[in-house]
Amino acid sequence: MVYVSERTIQIVAKYLESDSTKTEKLAYTAMGGDWTSYDDYLVICTGTEQLRHSRTINFFNLSKGDAPKLSAITLEEWAIVFRAIFTKSS
Incomplete structure (x- = not known):
């Protein structure tokens, strides 16, 4: 969880390399x-299967x-956002 002055954000990281149970895992997420x-x-x-043709996103x-x-x-997009947030607050 991330708490910022205006809102709270729940962050979930998904990493998949295989396609075996992808649909079920994505649906629950x-x-x-x-x-x-x-x-x-x-x-x-992140992960090869997650990012293939941007389907998961x-x-x-x-x-x-x-x-x-x-x-x-x-x-990679999160890294840019993360840096921007914490560079401002330093």
Whole structure:
């Protein structure tokens, strides 16, 4: 969990290398975006299977109709955001 002055963010990291149970795991993660009591639910995706053709990112971001707090980004995108947040506060 990340607490900032205006909001709270639940961060979930997903790493998948194989395609075996991907759909089930992704569905439960997306549902967490609806269930969370925090202001935002951020899924950070990494791993070869997760990032193939941006399918996982697209799946999560298209799930916003059912889970409006849900957003998904890559680990590389998170690194840029993280640096920006903590560079400002230093």
